Amino acid sequence: MSELMFVRPVSVRSLPEGTQPVVSLKGVTKRFGKVLANESITMDVYPGRIKALLGENGAGKSTMMSMLAGRYCPDEGHIEVDGKPVRFTSSKDAIAAGIGMVYQHFMLVDCMTVAENVLLGQEGTFFINPREMKKRVGELAEAYGLDIDPAARISDLSMGERQLVEILKLLYRESRILIFDEPTAVLTPEETNKLFEALWRMTEQGKSIIFISHKLEEVIALADEIAILRRGRLEGELDPSAITSKSELASRMVGKEVILEVNRKTVEISEPVLEIRHLTGLGLTDINFRVRKGEIVAVVGVAGNGQKALVEAVTGLCKPPANTVFIMQQPWRKFFAESTWNRSMCYIPEDRLGLATLRNQNMVDNLLLTTRKGFSNGPWLNKKRAEKDTLKLIKKFDIRPGKIHALAWQLSGGNLQKAVLARELYREPRFIVAEQPTQGLDVSATEEVWNRLLDARDISGILLVTGDLNEALQLADYIAVMYRGRILGMLPTSEEATSGKIGPLMAGVTD
């Protein structure tokens, strides 16, 4: 696995004796109703250093950082900036104190330009001059070596560029402490690399960085110190140089041994469930491959190279040309005309809270979304039975909170994904399309999803679209690498050399 190319220019940066922390949390506690999100957390952040904050989904990382960023007020304890206690009532206060945050979902206005976004709320005057604004932002970007056009519209930018805009926003506000919430989740490997270099440069100019992540290798590669958060409490702070293995770090994070490698038992491979022959169109060029029952075929590539069109064509969201896509050995059109609720195809979309579930409906209704016919009684729904089965699924998949009346949006990312998986596997599908099934999930949830998918091979074939190479290597029998709408290679994971071949193919290098 050589996805991460970043190497720290200096492996260990020692902290001079007597350095004052730039910001400190002192016994900070935050409750939401009865839920204790953060419990008496005490932590110091020093200037010119990168602190990684590691923790599972729902461990309280975001709550903690939101308090630093002024979105929430601590219930107990306080925050100190430069040794003086402060009390933030809004993000404006935090910005004024030099604390800025890049959220996981970018806080950018798509229809406005880079310059307008950077200066939003900081224009200084009532009347504004667009040309002057562009100039100011352009100069700032240059000063920090960030390559971005201040006149570009956000909607035209890639995810990596949007992140630069977020960083520019903080730099313009002269933030001394920059908080990044899972900054690499949406980035390509190259963009991640660039981001890490930019972060490093900023620490050299005296900025402090707090970096929230699930990805252990990133944390080890980048951080000066690692703070581990578990169930709302600070589990401990580590020096990355003292860490011997990833699994050690993972086990401290989740409190139990987690093996990031899963056991793949071999499963008998039989008839094809998906066959694509000479599919050209929808931005795709001459796609040929098949998925058979009992195997997992992973499609990898930098986001935006045709994976989305491929998934849409297969799942019926858009129509491929005739006689190119065959599902369960039937032409596309015939398959979708006769599709049934069970023993058929299921789709686990990337967009869990939009495409997969209805955010304001409870677990039962969300279960019924795709499995309705199993509970029908003539034209009526048998809700009693649906509730009973939902409860069974919640137990079986350990979905928290274990209440059937929880609404979709109230579930954390990992639990929601488990719920979607539970629902789809309930249908005993013969063909599964899983799109980024573990994106944003913590280690233990990822492991569980992986095992469920591997178990599902007994009854079905799986098309896995993922941006996580490790996931592809761990799960798949074959890895298809997509580049600009073509499949550049179909690599068997059983061969040693495969992992080394993927990187160049993703970049479009074929020889």
Add this chain to the structure above:
Amino acid sequence: MWEFLIPLFAATVQSGTPLIYATLGEIMTERGGVLNLGVEGIMSISALVAFWISFTTGSPWLGFLGAGLAGMVFASLHAFVCISCLGNQVVSGLALTIFGVGLTHYLGVPYVGLHAPGFTPFDFPLLSQIPVLGDVFFKHDMLVYLSFVVPFLFWFFFKRTSLGLHVVATGEMPAAAAAAGLRPIALRYFAVVSGGFLIGLGGAYLSLAYTHLWTNGLSGGRGWIAVALVIFAFWRPGRAVAGAYLFGGVMAFQLRLQAMGTHLPSSLLLMLPYILTILVLILSACFGRRIEAPAALGTNIEPEG
């Protein structure tokens, strides 16, 4: 030919003017992310308020401002329901229209047929001397001249002031505005209430300039046309003016046809603006570029936690 066209165009400007005010008001509201379907209600009640103030005080200018204030009051009702109580924007807006129109009918009964001092047309110095254009654009009342200036102010507000930028940010992505240290709730109140002011001015034009006497149903569906015009205009002030004159033209043309005594039934002619509304919506959906509605339009800002 000119004898027919020049009065027609002049009448177009006249009947387009209330649409300009109301459409700009609705654009303001929607740019802030709030859909206000109460335009019709706000226009009718503010038309009555304008008439009543002018009738009792004798000052049309007081009536004009009073109508704006009435628009603000009614819009703030909508703002309170949607922004503070997180009510459904469509339901609240429809309720406001039904309430406003009904209340106007009820309160307006004693004034039906009465006259109030209003704005009278005068020749704008110099500009009215321009051939054709002078006759079409510069032989109107003060409110028409004012409506020439408002769109420019409007454009300037959104392009050249920080407050305008903040309103747009709130309508596109309230969370981003909040993260930038702005106060999206307050900005939305501002957008809805100031939009209500403009809509109220549109109502005032109806009772103080378009006619000087009170009748029931004065707004006559103009509020709905304004809502449609916002989409037609892609939320831009320049196109809003063009659209307002287009619709004003249809209304004026329809009146003229009736006056000329065509054999077409008047109810068919009265349908013209609405048919055009539907056509415009279909056409802008088919041939329009990507419809650039404010991204957060119609969604409420949920409190966190």
